[in-house]
Amino acid sequence: MNTSAIVQTQNLTKKHGSINSVNKVDLYVQEGEIYGFLGPNGAGKTTTLKMLLGLIKPSEGTINIFGESLNKRRSTILQRTGSLIESPSYYGHLTGLENMRVMQRLRNVPDKNIHEVLRIVRLENQKDKKAEQYSLGMKQRLGIAMALLAFPKLLILDEPTNGLDPAGIGEIRELIKSLPARYGITVLLSSHMLSEIDQIATSVGIISDGNLLFQGSMESLRKKGRSAIRLKTGDNTKAEELLLTQGYSLTKGGSRLEFDNLADREVAEINRLLVEHYIPVTRIEEQKKSLEDIFLELTGKERSL
Amino acid sequence: MIKTLGLEYYKIRRKKIWLMITLFLGVEMLWAFMSITRSIAKNPDHAVWESIVFNISSMNGLFMPIISAIVVSRICDMEHKGATWKLLVATNVRRGNLYAAKYICANSLLLFGILTQAVMMIVFGLMKGFPGTPPIEILLQFIVVNLLTTLAVTALQQWISLAIKNQTFALCLGMLGGFVGMTAGLFPGEARHIFIWSYYLDLSPVTFHYTGSTSLYITQPVGAGIVLFALAMTVLFYIAGSIHVSRQEI
Numbered sequence: 161m162n163t164s165a166i167v168q169t170q171n172l173t174k175k176h177g178s179i180n181s182v183n184k185v186d187l188y189v190q191e192g193e194i195y196g197f198l199g200p201n202g203a204g205k206t207t208t209l210k211m212l213l214g215l216i217k218p219s220e221g222t223i224n225i226f227g228e229s230l231n232k233r234r235s236t237i238l239q240r241t242g243s244l245i246e247s248p249s250y251y252g253h254l255t256g257l258e259n260m261r262v263m264q265r266l267r268n269v270p271d272k273n274i275h276e277v278l279r280i281v282r283l284e285n286q287k288d289k290k291a292e293q294y295s296l297g298m299k300q301r302l303g304i305a306m307a308l309l310a311f312p313k314l315l316i317l318d319e320p321t322n323g324l325d326p327a328g329i330g331e332i333r334e335l336i337k338s339l340p341a342r343y344g345i346t347v348l349l350s351s352h353m354l355s356e357i358d359q360i361a362t363s364v365g366i367i368s369d370g371n372l373l374f375q376g377s378m379e380s381l382r383k384k385g386r387s388a389i390r391l392k393t394g395d396n397t398k399a400e401e402l403l404l405t406q407g408y409s410l411t412k413g414g415s416r417l418e419f420d421n422l423a424d425r426e427v428a429e430i431n432r433l434l435v436e437h438y439i440p441v442t443r444i445e446e447q448k449k450s451l452e453d454i455f456l457e458l459t460g461k462e463r464s465l
Numbered sequence: 466m467i468k469t470l471g472l473e474y475y476k477i478r479r480k481k482i483w484l485m486i487t488l489f490l491g492v493e494m495l496w497a498f499m500s501i502t503r504s505i506a507k508n509p510d511h512a513v514w515e516s517i518v519f520n521i522s523s524m525n526g527l528f529m530p531i532i533s534a535i536v537v538s539r540i541c542d543m544e545h546k547g548a549t550w551k552l553l554v555a556t557n558v559r560r561g562n563l564y565a566a567k568y569i570c571a572n573s574l575l576l577f578g579i580l581t582q583a584v585m586m587i588v589f590g591l592m593k594g595f596p597g598t599p600p601i602e603i604l605l606q607f608i609v610v611n612l613l614t615t616l617a618v619t620a621l622q623q624w625i626s627l628a629i630k631n632q633t634f635a636l637c638l639g640m641l642g643g644f645v646g647m648t649a650g651l652f653p654g655e656a657r658h659i660f661i662w663s664y665y666l667d668l669s670p671v672t673f674h675y676t677g678s679t680s681l682y683i684t685q686p687v688g689a690g691i692v693l694f695a696l697a698m699t700v701l702f703y704i705a706g707s708i709h710v711s712r713q714e715i
């Protein structure tokens with residue numbers, strides 16, 4: 161096993177009745193990463209993260225965190241893990257500060273941690289207000305502060321920007337981005353928003369209907385967005401016929417001719433062929449697939465995200 | 466474990482549970498004292514320590530199940546409301562410890578209520594000038610059997626309060642218990658032993674007898690069988706509840 165794997169699951173499965181809400185997932189999160197766990201609603205993100213924290217039991221599969229089995233070393237693992245799952249947890253009748261004190265007792269950390277995390281999430285001025293009087297975004301900040309309190313080695317955040325306003329989303333994003341370098345924290349966060357993951361994550365796992373469809377660096381995901389070359393000519397029908405006889409495979413015909421995966425040399429060759437046959441070439445365009453396109457292609461879902 | 470227990474006491478601040486117990490039992494005591502004062506006025510023979518112990522014991526059959534249900538529900542409901550159970554479990558708190566901490570916390574609060582009752586009874590007796598010194602033995606017995614019954618009642622209440630999020634169930638059970646506890650005397654002897662709430666009266670150190678035209682209070686020994694039964698129910702409810710709640714998915 162790779163020693164730098166902070167989280168590693170094998171064949172992780174959760175059955176709800178006969179349905180596999182999480183199906184044979186092999187997660188692999190490396191130290192120092194910000195791992196974005198991406199998937200549409202109901203994909204199984206929360207279910208997976210709950211299993212990592214021992215809140216629910218997997219139907220099948222194994223979980224290793226910090227290189228140790230969650231089954232055997234749950235207690236030591238959880239001591240070094242902070243989390244925020246689904247809606248933030250808080251005691252409504254206690255103030256923000258008192259909620260932090262509850263966590264402080266559980267985590268055995270000094271007072272200065274409380275003040276530091278409250279400052280980080282910008283709740284210092286609201287800390288004496290009862291948590292039930294907090295707005296949704298403030299509760300979310302409190303939840304993040306509680307998860308962060310002990311500056312754990314691993315931070316698991318389920319949709320951390322839920323309920324935050326755009327400024328808040330930006331703030332939390334910058335905060336999360338700074339965590340690996342500043343505190344040596346590895347972050348595993350889930351989201352159904354591609355744009356969010358795109359801006360934060362260094363690695364990404366895409367889950368849909370319980371299946372992990374892609375896992376790798378953000379770079380490798382972007383590379384999947386191969387470019388397509390589109391041509392427009394004076395006589396597309398003739399051009400199509402010609403190029404087909406020359407062994408070029410078109411992905412789309414009609415008003416625009418489209419080719420996948422063309423090398424620069426091939427583009428030049430096609431252009432020369434057309435011109436030699438007196439077909440005027442009016443446009444040569446490169447079209448890059450957006451991450452959105454890749455994501456929709458992978459998940460096979462035409463819903464907007 | 467000590468840490469988890471300490472945390473329970475920290476978390477109930479501002480919940481005003483002390484105040485609620487004091488007020489609730491205060492009303493009960495006031496009611497009992499008034500009724501005894503009236504009964505003494507009619508029959509001076511009733512001006513004895515046993516009368517107050519008996520009256521409070523029988524009224525506890527109504528009041529203790531209800532206040533127990535409320536106290537336990539308050540302590541458990543806060544975890545449901547803010548979805549904090551998952552927070553605690555994900556922060557390395559063992560569910561078994563959490564369950565035990567809540568149980569101890571609730572019962573310590575209720576024990577405080579029972580002790581206060583005992584003190585109030587002494588104060589009342591001295592004020593009324595009951596003959597003899599306060600019957601320490603009877604009062605101790607009163608405290609022990611009330612705690613014993615409360616332990617079983619709270620074990621049941623905690624199971625319901627934690628397993629079912631909607632606290633209406635737990636509170637209704639408490640009221641049902643109060644009703645059974647209040648009317649326990651009307652049930653035939655053996656049948657009522659299956660209802661834990663009737664033990665406030667059944668285990669009372671003092672009972673009331675009508676002999677022809679007169680009535681008198683007599684002390685009764687505590688039946689070992691019933692005590693064992695109460696202990697068995699406590700253990701059963703506690704273990705079943707703890708296992709059930711610990712296995713629940715979060």
Ligand SMILES: Nc1ncnc2c1ncn2[C@@H]1O[C@H](COP(=O)(O)OP(=O)(O)OP(=O)(O)O)[C@@H](O)[C@H]1O
Nearest residue numbers: 176181199200201202203204205206207208351352
């Ligand atoms: N307790 C449960 N009983 C039955 N089905 C469940 C249960 N919990 C989750 N599921 C199902 O598992 C699937 C995955 O749910 P999950 O909450 O993990 O989705 P998610 O990826 O977190 O979605 P979202 O983005 O909406 O939060 C869903 O189809 C859901 O209906």
Ligand SMILES: [Mg+2]
Nearest residue numbers: 205206246318
């Ligand atoms: Mg979710």
